[in-house]
Amino acid sequence: MDQQAFDHIAATRASRGGPARLRHALDRLETANAAAAAAADDAQQDTRPWLRRLPLIGRLPTQRQLSILSTALGISLSVSAACVALNTIHSANRSAQTQVASDALMHSQRIGKAAPNAVQGSDEAFRQLEESRRELTSDIRLMTRGGRVQGRQLQAPGADLAALVESVRRQWGPTDLAAASILTLKADLSGVDQTLQKLNAMSPDLLARVEEIGALRLAGGGSAREIAALGKLAMLTQRMSRSASDFLTAGSAGSEAAFQLGRDTTVFRTTLDALLEGSAAQGLSAVREPELREKIGALKAQFEDYQRLVAAILDKLDKFSAAKNAARLIFNENEALRQRLYTLQQAYRAQQDSLGFTFWLMVGCGVFTLLMAAAIGRVLLVDSNNRTRGADRRRREAEAMRIESQRKEEAARETNARNQVAILRLMNELQKVADGDLTVRATVSENVTGAIADTVNYTVEELRVLVGRVTATAEQVTRAALHAHSVASDLLRASQQQSREIQGVSSTVVRMADQITEVSRSASVSADVARQSVAAADLGSTAVANAIFGMHEIRDQIQDTSKRIKRLGESSQEIGEITELISDITEQTNVLALNAAIQAASAGEAGRGFTVVAEEVQRLAERSAAAARQIGALVRTIQNDTHDAVAAMEKSTRGVVEGTRLSDAAGAALTDISHVSNRLAELISGIAQATGEQAASVGGVAHDIGQILAVTEQTQEGTQHTAQSIHKLAALAQELKNSVARFRIAS
Structure with a gap:
């Protein structure tokens, strides 16, 4: 009923029954209005959704509800922390898979670039080709079978990626064989x-x-x-x-x-x-x-x-052609291999970016945590509202009873005023708590807000302890992370220094191995040369023996020829004597022919035919004399030549004898050379064998140093990743510290 109707009724009562009746009616009307207003207010408050009781536990006492909700909040926070850790590990494993695929993609391109340069004999290209082939084979094995990498355990691919990984492995097979073929030809192509x-x-x-x-x-x-x-x-x-x-x-x-x-x-x-x-x-x-x-x-x-x-x-043309064919195969297969590796890398990245079960569980736990916090606030709000409603109801009842008793009315008014002041004070104190000031303590009094203030103080005290622990833990984590990051950085620098020193030692050992190998190769060549010199000395000895035998034969032949020439000189002398006889006969014939011609001329015509015969005989005698003279000159020439030939033969005989003596000396020298060469060949073979064993030992040392270098590089890479992870952990700890920094826990 509004104020206008109330004034109308009051005026009517005043005109009919006097002041006492009017006051009584007014009191009854006022009491009825108060009761109706209280009922209307209760009905309005019950319809507000944020003031309704919680389901299931809404009928339990407020402290019991707060205990249940606080326990659920703690469990939810623990599960959320576990989900964060699991999601972090899961993301790290997916990141490692993506990193392995990225490394495989990089090494496939590196092989494609290094193969042509390796065919041209570049030592650096051979090193890159061998290293990338080894790393790519290891990466494909990891992606196919799983294993540990960078301190994390990689699982074998699931059914959705197994076919793609298998296609990458099959695509890599021909390229792997071609790269191995090029590496086997390194010595020929260098x-x-x-x-x-x-x-x-x-x-x-x-x-x-x-x-x-x-x-x-x-x-x-x-x-x-x-x-x-x-x-x-x-x-x-x-x-x-x-x-x-x-x-x-x-x-x-x-x-x-x-x-x-x-x-x-x-x-x-x-x-x-x-x-x-x-x-x-x-x-x-x-x-x-x-x-x-x-x-x-x-x-x-x-x-x-x-x-x-x-x-x-x-x-080396055949081997070079084989190497070029292998390089061409690598070039032809490289793009297809790159496409498959790129597809696999994108698939791993898609898995990495996907939201897994742990993520959604973490989100669910976070939502549940917020709901529990909201439920706690709602319980406190409902409890406060209930107390406020009770206070209002008591106030209205006291207002209704004021008509009956002024004293009760005044007492009720004072009680209501105190309750209102306590509620306002409690609301102001709760507002400070809501603003982050956890040093505030609600005032505990005998008023209706005393129990609420005590509950609020307990809750704020627990929250202050929790925030203090979180802040202290975050500071400890930050300090520990900074210290660990410093230690990891020192370890990384030490690993880098160790890697550089090992690389220097490895290079020195490799050079030493090359030098020893070269010495061994030179010793082998020297041994071959020494054996060849032994064979040549043997051949020389045989040739000298044959020459000595030939010289003896020549000496015998010269002596026989000398005898024959002497006999020829004696025969030519006999021919000279016969030629002189023929000359004498020719002269006598010539004289006889002359006498015959004179006699024929004396005979006249009868002796003309005889004259002709005498002239012919004379011409024959003259020709015979001329021939005899020529024969005599030839015989003298033959005698002189025979004498010279005999002298030359004697000189040749002396030369053959001297040559025979020198050949004997040369044969003895060649025999000594053969013995020395045999001994030298044995010594050089021993040197070659010893240097070969040393080269093998140094090669083993170089291989061991290479393995130590690989382990050191893995340690360096792991240390670097550890430093990065510690840095991220420090950043997360700082972020957590900043998140709770708005709460004030100390005055």
Whole structure:
């Protein structure tokens, strides 16, 4: 009923019954209004949802409700912390899987880049190829079977990723075999690039020498064939340089360049020999000018070095072609391998970014924690509201009873006022608590808010202890993390220093192994040379023995020939005597013919025929005399030659005897050389065997040092990750400390 109706009724009562009745009616009306207002207020308060009782435990006492809700809040916080830890471990494992896939992707690209350089003989490329092949094989094994990496246990891939990992493993197989093939050819491919660089560096000098010789020959009036030959040498020099540059070209072009280089070097050498010695096939005569011959000889000497380098390359052509084929296979397979590894990496990242069961459990626990905190606040609010409603109801009842008793009304008014003041004071104190001031203590009095204030004080005290523990724990974690980070940093620097020192020792041992291997190889070559010298000495001894036997045969033949020549001299002397006899007979015949001619002339016509015969006899006698004289001269010449031949034979005999003596001495010397060479071969073989064993030992040491270096690098990487994790832990501890810093727990 509103104030206007109340005034109307009061006026009506006043006009009808007087002041006493009016006051009584007013009191009854006022009592009824108070009761109706109290009932309406109770009905309005019961309809507000945030003041309804909690389900299930809403009928329990407030302290029991707070105890249950506080226990549930603690359990929820513990489960949330466990979920955070599990989610962190799960994320770390997924991150490690992604890191392994990323490393595999990086090493696949590194293999693709290192293979062509390794084929060209680069030691650094061989090191990168071997290291990346080993690391990629390890990464694929980890992704296929699982294992430990960076201190974490990687699980084998699930059904959703097993097929993708298997496809990566199959795709890696041909590339792995090709890389292994290239590594097995390291000894044959090493230095090919440097050899080609030497060839390219020598080509301009060869061309300059050829052009200089051509200019001199042209100025000196050389023949057209000589000028053409020198022009051909210049052309061959340029083509050999181009072939050397094209040698490293992939495919058949590189092989054709190698064969062309071999043919051109042969033609170049043949043309040089033709210019120096002459060649009928090429229509060239030998160059006779001393200056030109000297320059062509210098060109030939330089070209011999060039030809030796070319021969060294051509000897390794088959292996080089196999290495280039392997590099080409790696290039062809590299993109497909990269695509599969990239797909696997993205799949791992998708798993890493996905929200797992532990995350949602953590979110659920967080929501449950907030609900428990809200429930505690609601219980406190309902309890406070209930107490306020009770106070209001008592106030309204006291107001209703004021009509009956002024004293009760005044007492009720004072009680209500005190309750209102206590409630306002409690609300103000709770507002400070809500603002983060945990040093506030609610005032505990005899009023209706005393129990609430006591409960609030207990709750705030527990919350203050909890916040203090969290702050202290966060500070301890921060200090421990900072100390651990400092220790980890020192350990990382020490690991890096150790790694550098081990790398230096490894390089020294490798160089030592190479030097010992080279000594062993040189000793083996020396042993072969010594054995060859023994064989040569044996052959020399045999040859000397044969020469001695031949000289004895020659001496016997010379002596026999000397005897025959002496007999020939004696026979020629007899022929001279016979020739003298023939001369005497011829002279006598000539005299007789002369007498016959005189007698025939005296006879006249009858002796004319006899005259003719006498003249003919005379001519025959003269011819016989001339022939006799010639025979005599020839006989004398034969006698002189025979005497000289006999002297020469005697001198030759003495030379053969001396040669026989020298051959005997040479045979004895060759025998001594053979003994010494045998002993030298034995010593050199022992040296080669000893150096080979030392090389094997040093190689084992180098391998062990390499393993120590790998373990040190893993320790360094683990220490670095540990330092990063500790840094993140310190940041999280600081963030937790900042989160609870707004709560004031000390005055």
